[in-house]
Amino acid sequence: MSEFLVFDGVTKRFGDFVAVRDASFAIEKGEIFALLGPSGCGKTTLLRMLAGFIEPDEGRILIEGEDITRLPPERRPVNTVFQSYALFPHLTIRDNIGFGLKMAKRPKAEIDAEVDRMLDLVDLAEHGDKKPDRISGGQKQRVAIARALVNKPRVLLLDEPLAALDLKLRQRLLVELDGIHDEVGITFLYVTHDQTEAMAISDRIAVMQRGGLEQIGTPAEIYEAPVNSFVAAFIGDTNFLRGKVSEILDAEYSRATVESIGEIRLYNDRPLEMGEDIALSLRPEKIRIETHPPAEEAGLNAIEGTVDDVIYLGSLTRYWVRVGDQRIAIEKQHARYQLDERLPAWKDRVWLSWRADDGCLLTDFAVEDTELLSLPPEGDE
């Protein structure tokens, strides 16, 4: 049951370029599984290998135990929603949706009934006789979904399905897509470079980079417990604190000396050793910013700095606070109407505080990942 769709050691090279390196993972029946990563990370190649447009160089792809690695695309129990929609411009919406059933040589009456049902599902009943160039982008998107779903695929592949739409429409269709998923209960494999989209829709996310899988988990796991600096920086924004373990306090907590910040307390996400180099990811919204020192409290880290930059964003304000050589990003939510409260302003002396458990210890750190942060490090770093 849980081994519904399996990628087993799948590798694909284009010349010297390794597009996908030894990908092994399983997707559960009925879940929405997202492949998330920057362009060129291999997510689309993985999807195209599942659809059958590309053959892997190594490895196998199985659906419910059946090896489909070498099947041509037309004989696979999967259907794709293409990034460009790929609607047939010479066919009407009805004929587009009915194309797959026609290829399967189903009787005409049955095709008509199925197409009607799909047109209803995606709310396009009155547009059935139009050609694709007569409908809007959002409607095309829904036709593309209907055209794939009508064949009752065992897996629906969605290749950046919302990339061509504007933000508002994207958000609306995301909700619709979720609704359709609940209704049909088919497994979705969703490829995107947009972390918000992936977080919003997926049950689980696989984060990819340079052909490799970095981390697989629920959106919360990925966000709250990133394994390495790439995942931490690619999903949302964060601060990286790097230092050396200076004291093991107990099984749960340790102390570390962090460059230009000093001693901090941290949670042992894994067993630590004295003197070990560590990298910590600390999300901006986990940090409190105050114009006065916080009350002493066990397990609370507090440091002092100067406000370097302030961006007011309505629901929240972003601060960058200089502490020694480092700048720390902070997000302060405005849960209350607060014109009467004085917010920290530019050049203010401020205190930052966070709980030791709120940092996340990374197993891997790469300096170039700091380029992904909203405020990249200054030149000399």
Add this chain to the structure above:
Amino acid sequence: MKKATTLRSRHPLPVLATAVALVFLYFPILVLVLNSFNASRYGASWEGWSMRWYELLFSARSRDIWEALQRSLVIGVAASAVSMVLGTMAAWALNRYRTRLQKAHFGLIYLPIVAPDILMGISLAIFFVTLDVERNIGAITVAHITFCISYVALAVLARLQDFDGSVVDAARDLGANRWQTIVRVVVPLLAPGILAGGLLAFTLSIDDFVITFFVKGVGSDTLPLKIYSMTKHTKEMPVINALSTLLLTFTFAVVWWVQRLSRARAVA
């Protein structure tokens, strides 16, 4: 963009040049049409309206003109049909693959377009003579296909520029096999390009004089060859005028019809 046009003072030169070019392009044609109705044999002076050249054109004495036209049509249809198939496949390969083979392929497609007709004519003539092939209507058709392929290929290639390749993947994904994909998706989508290329090929074939002149053996005159031999005999000049006027009228009618058709489609 409104503002841009007010800033730019319109220089009269482009309009003037275009007017001169158009007068230049149409003047001889107009004179020719006029002369086809001129009673005078030499067209030098106006001797009144007359339909005698048209009568002569449709009389038994002009039977070989019509035979030549028929031959031209047969060759034109055959050459454009074959080149439509070969040219479309060529364009597909050129568009889809970016290999060294396609670079060479593109060279082979491109060179016949720039090569002067006379070069192609003499080379094919020598080729057929060397191989001792009979230079009949078949040889002419082969020669015409050779220069038509490139034009069809380029016309289809232009159409392929805004062809979304993912519809091919989509068709396969929805269960169509290779052949069904070609018949149901690729060909209908490329049809305008294929037809435009075919039409161009047909016109070029009907129009060709030089290559046919070199390739053909004895007896199989196409229409341009017939016209050529008539230009060498001044006596028959006015009949050519009449024939040209008819062909012109026909061309304009076809163009008008195609325009109307495409406009009607744009409205629908």
Add this chain to the structure above:
Amino acid sequence: MGNPRRQPNPERRNEWWTTLPSAGWLLVFFAVPTLLIVVMSFKPAGPYGGFGEGWSLKAWADMAHPSYPAIVWRTVWLSVAATIVCVGLGLPVGFLLGRADEKTRALLLLLVVVPFWTNFLIRVYAWKVLLHPSGYLRETLVGLGIIGENTLLLYNEGAVLLVMVYAYLPFAILPIYASAEKFDFALLDAARDLGASSIRAFWLVFVPGVGRGVLAAVVMVLIPALGSYIIPDIVGGPAGEMVGNKIAQRVFIDRNWPHAAALATLLMIVTLLPVIFAFVQQKRESVPDGSRKGGGKATA
């Protein structure tokens, strides 16, 4: 891992299947015959026309005959002159076409293209009627006193040049228009704004801007002009003969085929070599993209 051996790449096989028909045809009926010309120019003439046995340099030695350089020179200067006039006229026309609104543009384009669909021979022949000693044009010009009683308009180099410009003008207009259509006309406003007169803006901004179109126009006019045969044959007379006429004479009158082959080789060197050179040059500039995805264009 029990991986099946690498199968023959299906994409590669598809490529061959779609490439072979056209490439094969053109290889057999275009490339081979074209190269055959070069080979056959080293054959002796046959006693009764055609080619003789063995090999000979006679055809090439004969190219030195005094009548040939004159004809080659005439061919070159007439073609270059025709190209200059066509491009010179094509630039303002292309400019107007590029700037015109959609409707005017469609109409003008149609007007430029329609003469294409008239038989080439008939169009050339129409000029013969016009330029004829007793034709309207000469009578009118003589009547107006622009030319003398004894001036002949037909059967000279001028007539050939005039009709070449007439026949090849659309070949210059269309590529220049194709470039002008993509030209950003706001650049001309920028040039005017920076102090250029409209003529200077045209020369310094528009003409370089449609450079590719001009280059295509030069190729499209110069090469067929160099290979002209019908035009000098119909309106040129002996005083307007070009290389093309000589080739035809060798084939149809003397039946000296090696001679014709040598002349054609010369023509080929002048016309096709620059194109092939430009093509190879272009090939070197384009960088091969290693990261191409398997589906070719489809993934792009």
